[in-house]
Amino acid sequence: MALKMVKGSIDRMFDKNLQDLVRGIRNHKEDEAKYISQCIDEIKQELKQDNIAVKSNAVCKLTYLQMLGYDISWAAFNIIEVMSASKFTFKRIGYLAASQCFHEGTDVIMLTTNQIRKDLSSPNQYDTGVALTGLSCFVTPDLARDLANDIMTLMSHTKPYIRKKAVLIMYKVFLKYPESLRPAFPRLKEKLEDPDPGVQSAAVNVICELARRNPKNYLSLAPLFFKLMTSSTNNWVLIKIIKLFGALTPLEPRLGKKLIEPLTNLIHSTSAMSLLYECVNTVIAVLISLSSGMPNHSASIQLCVQKLRILIEDSDQNLKYLGLLAMSKILKTHPKSVQSHKDLILQCLDDKDESIRLRALDLLYGMVSKKNLMEIVKKLMIHVDKAEGTTYRDELLTKIIDICSQSNYQYITNFEWYISILVELTRLEGTRHGHLIAAQMLDVAIRVKAIRKFAVSQMAMLLDNAHLIASNTQRNGICEVLYAAAWICGEFSEHLEEANQTLEAMLRPKVTTLPGHIQAVYVQNMVKLYASILQQKEQSGEKEAAQEITQLMIERLPQFVQSADLEVQERASCILQLIKYIQKLQIKEVPVAEEVIALFAGELNPVAPKAQKKVPVPEGLDLDAWINEPPSDSESEDEKPKTIFHDEEQRHSRHRQPEIDEEELARRREARKQEQANNPFYIKSSPSPQKRYQDTPGVEHIPVVQIDLSVPLKVPGMPMSDQYVKLEEERRHKQKLEKDKKKKKQKKEKRGKHHRHNSLHTESEEDITPAHHVDIITEEMPENALPSDEDDKDPNDPYKALDIDLDKPLADSEKLPVQRHRNAETLKSPDSEAPPVEKSKKPKKKEKKHREKERDKGKKKEKEKKVVEEEEEKKGEDLDFWLSTAPPPVSTAQPQSGPEVSAAVVAEPEEVKKEEREEQQEEDEGKKSSKHKKKKHKKEKEEKSKDKKKSKKKHHSEEEATESVQNGTLDDEPLPPMSSYRLLAENPYIKMTYDIQGNLQNDSQVTVSVIFENKSTSFLKSMELNVLDSLNTKMLRPEGSSVHDGIPVPFQLPPGISNEAQFVFTLQSIVMAQKLKGTLSFIVKNDEGSTHEKLDFKLHFSCASYLITTPCYSDAFAKLLESGDLHMSSIKVDGISISFQHLLAKICFHHHFSVVERVDSCASMYSRSIQGHHVCLLVKKGENSVSIDGKCSDSTLLSNLLDEMKETLSKC
C-alpha cells in the first residue's frame, strides 16, 4: 500500500505544481495567455485523475489563476471533491479555492452542506477551522439555515480557536438567515464574557457590526459593554466598543452622559493614537446627542478640539487627516469651537496631500460667516487657479458653491459679488460642474429680485462671449451656463439695456453647435427678448426698427428649424411661423407688441423641491378608485350613447383593432403616407421637405456679423470679484461708523433683512447688513403641505432583515433547524465522493421542514406576543435603571481622592438620580396608562404583577396605587409595594439595607448590593466593610489583600444622603443558606470633631438569592419534570389570606421564580440556580392554605428553598 502511494507520488512529482506554474508564467512574458491556456488544459487532465493529491495540486493552481482573473467556476465540482479529502493538506486547498470562487450563484454549492457539517464536527480543530473560514466566504441562505445549529454548538466548543471562529461566522449566518439571530443571540451575548480574549473580541466584533445597522435593538446591552469598556485592556476591543457607543448614544442621551467621564479619562490616559482618536470621535457623538441644553460640556468639547489640534499639527499625515475628519463632525454642532482654529485649517488647504486638502475643504463649509466669506472664497479662487488635477478643481468649485449657497445664502451680503464669482468660475475649462453653476445663477436670479438687473447684464455678457465658453465643446460641461444665461436674459429682458445686441448674440450660427437642450432654451428665450424689443420699439414709435428686428428673426431662425434636436426644431418652426405672422401684421401697421408680450406674461416662482410630494390628498378623494367605470369587455358598451366625447369613440375603435375592416385599413395607410410626407426625417423621393425651406435663404446667405476678433481674453467690462472684496470692506467700515453714531442715539435696531435666519445670526454678524435689499423669495409650497419630512428608506437594505428585537424571550418555535435524518453513509466514509444525486435531494426536504416550522411559529405567535410585551417592559426598565441609578463602575474602581471632591461627586449623582427617577416614573405611568386603555383585563393583570416584581425598591408605592385607581380598570386590588432590600443593620448614624443577586456569568459568585443611608447630621467617611469569611463563602477582595482586610466603600456620605455599593462574594456550595458576620467601620465627622464608629451586621445568604429568574416554557417545563432526575419535596402552609395573585407575585419577587403556567388557583413555576440547578414548583391554593410541591436536581437545596418559602408565606 505504502509502496503504491510512493509510486503514485513519484509519478506526479513531474506534474507542475504551483511554483512551476508561477515560474512558467514568468518565463512566458510574451505569450502569457497562450501558456496559461495550455496550463489550464493540463489542469483539466489532472482533475480527471483519481488521485486526490493530483486533483488538489490542480485546484491549487486554479486558485492562483483565479487571482489573475481567470474564471474557474467550471471546476467547482472538483473543488468540492478536494474539500472532502480526508487529509487536512488537501482539504485546506479545497476550501481556499471555494472561498475564492464560490458564491450564491454556484449551483453545486448545495452539495457541500453535509461535507461542511462533517468538517465542523471533526475531532481535528484545524479541519473545523478551515471549514469555518471557507464557509465565511461563501455562505448562502441555504447553507446558513442548514448549518446554523451546528455553528451555534461550536460557539461553546472547548477550544477557543474554534469558538472565536464560530462566533465570528455567526454574523454571516445572521445576514443570510435572519431567523437565526434571535435563537443564537443569548449565546452570542454570553461570549462577550468569554475567558478567552480572542473569543471576546470576536463577539464584540459581531455585535458591533449588528448594532451598527440597527442600533436601537442593542441598547439593552449598553451596561454590559460599559463594563467591558472599563475593564478591557485590548485596544482592538476597546475601539470597537467605543465605536459602538458612538452609534448608540444618539438613541439614548442618558447613555452619553454616563460615557463622558470614562471616555475623557481614556483620552487623558491612553497612549495609543487609534484609541484616542476613537474616544474623541465618540465623545463628539455624545456631545452631538446632548447638544440641546447641556451647556456644561464645553470642557469636553474643548478637550476634543484641543486633542484634535494636536493631531492636525502632527507631522504624520494620517493623524492630520483623521484630525480634520473628526473636526468636521464637531463643526456641525459646535461651529464656534472649531472656528477658532481657522488658521490651522486654512493652512491645511495648502498641504501637498490632496486627501488632506479635501478634508480641510469640508471644514471650510462651517468656518464661514458673513464677515469672512469673501475672504475665504477669494482664497479658494486662488486655489482654483493653481489646482492641477480636474478632480480637485471640481471639488473646489462645488465647495465654493456649497459654502456660498448654504442655508439659503445666509452668509452672502453682496449678491453682485456672488454673481461675479459664478461668472469667473465659468472660465474653468473642462469642469464637470457647469450645471451646478448654471443652477446657482438661475436660483439667485430668480430668488433675489434686487440682483436681477445686474445678473441680466452679466448674463448678456456671457452670451456675447459664448464662443469662449463653448469653444471647447468636446468637454462641454461648462457650456451649461449658457442655458442659465439665455434663460435669465430672456425671462428678465426688461432689465436688459442692449437687448438688440444680446438677441443678435443668441442668433449667431455658432449657437447651433451647442447641445440641443441649450439651443431649445435659446430659441424660446429669443422670442421673449424679441417681444420686449418689439414693445420697446413700438412704444417709442420706431416702426422701422421693429420691422428690422422681425426680419432678423426670420432670417436667422431657420438654422434652428434644421436642427437635429426635435425640441429645438419644433420650437423654432413654431416660432418662425409666429413671427412670420407678426411680420404680416407689422406690414399692415397693426400694433402687435402687446399681444406678443402677453405670451410671456406672469412671473415664474420657484417651487420647493418636495412641494409635489407634500400636496395632501383632499378628503374623500381615493386615488386608487376608478374615475369612470372600468371598461368592461362586454358588448353592451356599444349601446352607450355616443354623446359623451368625440375622441372617446376613437379610442374605442383603437381597442378593437382586430376587427378593423379593409376600408379602414386603406384609409389609415393613406394617412400614414401623408404623415411621412410631411416628416423631414423620412427619406423619400418626394421633394416636399426641401420645398418647404425654399423660401428661406440658405445658410451661406446669412450675413456673417463681424464679431469677437477684437475681444480680449478677459471678458470686457466684467467686474472682478476681487474688486468687491475691497468695496465691501470700505462699505462695512462706513456702515460701522454710521452705526456707532446711531447707537448713541437710539437703541440698537434690528437690521437683518433675511426673512428666515434672523434667529440664527450672532450679534456680531447682524451688524453687517447686506449691500442690497435682498429679497429672497422663498420657495412655494402647496397649501396644507404635510409637515412630515421623513426620508424614504431604502427598501433593499440587506441589513433591514436583521432589524430584530432581541430582548423578547425566545419562543419554542424559534429554534435553529436541526437536521434529523442524517445520511449515515456519508458520515461513515470519510473520503467519500458520494453520488451527487442523492445529496442534491436533501435540501428540498429540509426546506419543507422549514416551512412547516414557520407555520408552527405563526400559531404560537399569539401566545408569545403577550410575554414579549411584558419582557420588553422589563428590559426597558433594566436599562433605565442602569442608566439612572447604578453607580458607575468606574467610581467603584477608583481609589478615593481628596474628601471634598469626591463628596461633591457623590452628592450630585444622587440628586440627579432622584430627579430622573421621578421623570422616569412619570413616563412609565404615562406609558402604562395609555397601554391599559388598549389592552384587555387579563393581560393587564399579568403585566402588573410582572411590573411589580421587577420594580424593586425604586418604585414607590404611592404612585403605583394612584395609578391603578386612576385607570380604574383593574378588578384585582393592587399589589402592595415590595422591596427585595432587607435591613442589614442600623444605628443612629447609618442604616444599611442589602440585596443579593446571583451572577449569571459566574456560577460561583453573588453580588451583594448594600445601600448606605446616612441618618445623622454628620458627615460619614472612611467607611470600610469587612466580613468574616467562612469556608464556603468568601468576600472577593482585591488581589494582594489579606482575608482580614476590609473593603473600603467607594464613597462618602454627606448628611441625609444614601448611596449604593456592591460587593462580590464567591461561594462553593449553594445548597444551604449561609450567614456571615461582618462589621462596618466608619468615621463620623461633624463640627465637634470626628469619631470612629462601628456597626456589626449579619449577612444572610438565603438559598433564594442563588436563584436567577429564568423564563421557561410549558413544554420545556413538562420535559424537565418528565426527565425524572429531580428530587421531590413539598410543604403546606395554612392560614393564607392573601389572593393567589399576590401569593405568586411574592414568590416570584422574593424567591426569584417565574410563572410558567397558571390555571385558576394552581400555578407552575420555575427558576434556576447560578450553578444550574433546575427548580420547579407546583403551587396550589386551597381554601385557606397553600401547598407547594417542589422538584429540584438537588434535594438539600429544595428543602432549604421550601423552608424559606414557608417562612415568607407564613408572614402573609
Add this chain to the structure above:
Amino acid sequence: MIKAILIFNNHGKPRLSKFYQRYSEDTQQQIIRETFHLVSKRDENVCNFLEGGLLIGGSDNKLIYRHYATLYFVFCVDSSESELGILDLIQVFVETLDKCFENVCELDLIFHVDKVHNILAEMVMGGMVLETNMNEIVTQIDAQNKLEKSEAGLAGAPARAVSAVKNMNLPEIPRNINIGDISIKVPNLPTFK
C-alpha cells in the same frame, strides 16, 4: 467590515486578492487595476487613507494602504473599522509574514500565495478581524504546518526532494526585493495585545 484585501507590486501585478464580497473575476481585475492606479500615483509621504475607488468605493468605504518596498498592501474597509487600527493590522500582517517566511520578500508571496492566504485566514475571517495577536497567529500556522508535514509523511518525501531540486535555481533570482523596512511603524501606535 473589511471588503477586500489586495496585495500588488509596484507595477500593479496582483500578488494576493481576497474579496469578502462577490465580484466577478473581471470586476475583480478592474478593481485591482483601479486601486493600483489610485494608490500608485500617491507620494510616499502623504496619508495612507483614500476615498473614492469607484468600483469598490461607495461613500462608506475607504482604502487604507501601506507601501513596503516593492509591495502595496491595500485594505478596503467600511466605516465600522478604525483607520489607525487597520493600519496597525497591516503592520501585524506584514510582520507575521516576515516571521512565517523568515525575512519575507516579494518572491515568497509570488511562489507561495496559498501560504499567504492561510496566514491571512488566521487574521481576518469573512471580512472581520479574527486575531490581532501575532504570536497567536504564528502558533496556529506552525501547528497547521506540522499537521501538514505529518500527513505528507513517507509519501511526501520524494515530492519534497523534487521540489528542492526544482528550487535549486531559485537563489539565482535576486532576493534583494526584500520587503525590508517593515520596522517603520505608525508613530505612537502600540501593537495590539
